[in-house]
Amino acid sequence: MTFRLYDTATREVRDFVPLEEGKAGIYVCGLTVQSEPHVGHVRSAVNFDVLQRWLRHTGYDVTFIRNVTDIDDKILAKAESLGRPWYAHAAVMQRELAKAYAALNVAPPTYEPLATGHVPEMLELIETLIEKGHAYPAADGSGDVYFDVRSWPSYGELTRQQVDDMEAAEDADPRGKRDPRDFALWKGRKQSEPETASWPSPWGRGRPGWHIECSAMAGKYLGSAFDIHGGGVDLRFPHHENEQAQSRAAGHPFASYWMHNAWITTAGEKMSKSLGNSLTIPSVLERYRGIELRFYVVAAHYRSHVEFSFEALDEAAAGFRRIEGFLERAGEVAPGELPAAFVAAMDDDLGTPAAVAVIYDTVRDGNKADDPAPYAAQVLAMLDVLGLHPADPAWGARADDQRLTDAVDTLLAGLLEQRAEARANKDFSTADAIRDRIKAAGIEVEDTPDGPKWSLEAGTK
Structure with a gap:
């Protein structure tokens, strides 16, 4: 069966036919690094990690790009507040963000470009758009440059909207625009902004608009045409609509397929920092293992909205522990062949709910069998494809590190308590002796307003 995917642009499930046989180029919009990543952010990373793993498993040579937006209005505002x-x-x-990805075994992309490292490519693309009559510098002296949406008749085709029905773009001062829907390609530096957050350009010092970043980076690493562009469903408009318009207006075919993962919601609303209902990855991992959280995310179809609850996560974690229990009873086996039903599910637009159902069915059959080993081999093969193999070193190393950290915490707690008591009694010689004893073990102790914090000395294992 050919891999089929739901193309957001055509709104139909299509056979995946790559531009170059045997190869697949994927660009996924990464995060704007303004705050700690939450569960909603990680869903997108896990979903597209499953995509690249499946394509690689089925024989494709995958080039996978996931960018990082490291300059924008929100980053500047957050940094100033801190x-x-x-x-x-x-x-x-x-x-x-890197820690969160690693905690859920999200494989590194082929390249992970930073927006700030690709300003020359963005300037070149903007100049091309100006030359072709699709962009213009603002006449108000601001140094802004805008994409002229009226100049591109196909604008709105990705989301099937008419220009006149769209709201005004809010990414820059509207006074310099020919049309309120024109969006910023370049933002002239404001006096209130740090000079370090700007770069020289033909229109004065400034910084790139959000949308031009991804077009420039996708073009550099995947060429003017590539196979799949992905991201969260909230990026369809305006971000992806604008990416497609400016890229094609510059003469680049851009993406052949568009894939969008749905939201994780809380109380019916998108999980986001602005709503204050975000659940950061470190806080969730205090209650669950990373492999359990990944299983929870993978078990839902990437296009299905998920209403987050700890009850649902409890259920997913318990389900995964039952799978692990079966594997432990079956003994040590190597991954085997994938069941045909699993392959069919994955080839059908990454049908992970049906794929997980095959795992559960195989576990059930294995529990009834005289010899569970063949079933366990199939289960391991399926988990491996989904990035959920319990023996994957990515899980084991982190689990061992955490157990070591917990053990050291327990052992140090008593010594630090004795040291604190000595300091409170002004018995500084005893306090210093305890500190020297800890230091001799290769551990540094720092006294902070929140209490003593420990860390390994540099070069200590």
């Missing part, structure tokens, strides 16, 4: 440079804040949040 009193830190914007680039420092973006770097810290990018590291948190």
Whole structure:
């Protein structure tokens, strides 16, 4: 069976026919690193991780690009509120994002470009659009450059909208626009913004608009035409609509297929930072293992909206533990062949709910069999494809590290309590002796307003 996917542009399930036989180019819009990643963010990463894993399993040579937006209005505002440079804040949040991906065994992309590292490509694309009559510098002296939506008759085709029915773009001051729906390709620097958040351009110092970033990076790493463009369903408009318009207006065919994952909602609303209902990955992982959270995400179809609840996550975690229990009883086996029903489910627009049902059915049959090993081999093969193999080193190493951390925490707790008591009694010689004892073990202790914090000394294992 040929892999089939739901193309958001045509709104139908289509056979996947790559531009080059045996190869697949995928571009997924990554996150804007303004705050800690939450469960809703990670859903998109897991969904498209499953896509690339399945295509690779079926023999495709996959080039997978997932960008990071490390400069925009929200990053500047958040950094200012925290009193830190914007680039420092973006770097810290990018590291948190990398930890979240790793905690859920999201495989690294082929390339993970940063927006700030590709300003020359963006400027080149903007100049091409101006030359072709599809963009213009604002006449108000702001240094802004806009895409002229009226110049591109196909604008709105991705989301099937008419220009006159669209609301005004809110990404820049409307006074410099010919049409309120024109969107910013380049934003002139404002006096209130740090100079480090701007780059020289033919129109003065400034920074790129959000949409031009992805068009430029996709073009650099995948060429003017590529196979699949993905992201969250909330990106369809205006982000992906604008990406497609500016890329095709510049003469690039751009994406052949569009795939969008649905939201994870809480109380019926999209999980987001602005609603204050986000669940950060570190907080969720205090209650569940990463493999259990990934199983919860994978078990839902990527196009299905999921209403998050800890009750549902409890159920998913319990279900996965039953699968692990069966594998433990079956003993050590190597992954076997994939069941035909599993393959059919995955080839049908990544039908992970049906694929997970095959896993459960195989576990049930294995529990009834005199020899569960063949069934366990199939289960391992299916879990492996979904990034859920319990023996994957990505899980084991992190689990061992966490167990070691917990053990050290327990052992240190008593010593730190004794040290705190000595300090409270002004017995500083005893307190210092305890600290020296800890330091001799290769552990640094830092006294903070929230209590002592420990870390391994540099170079210590």
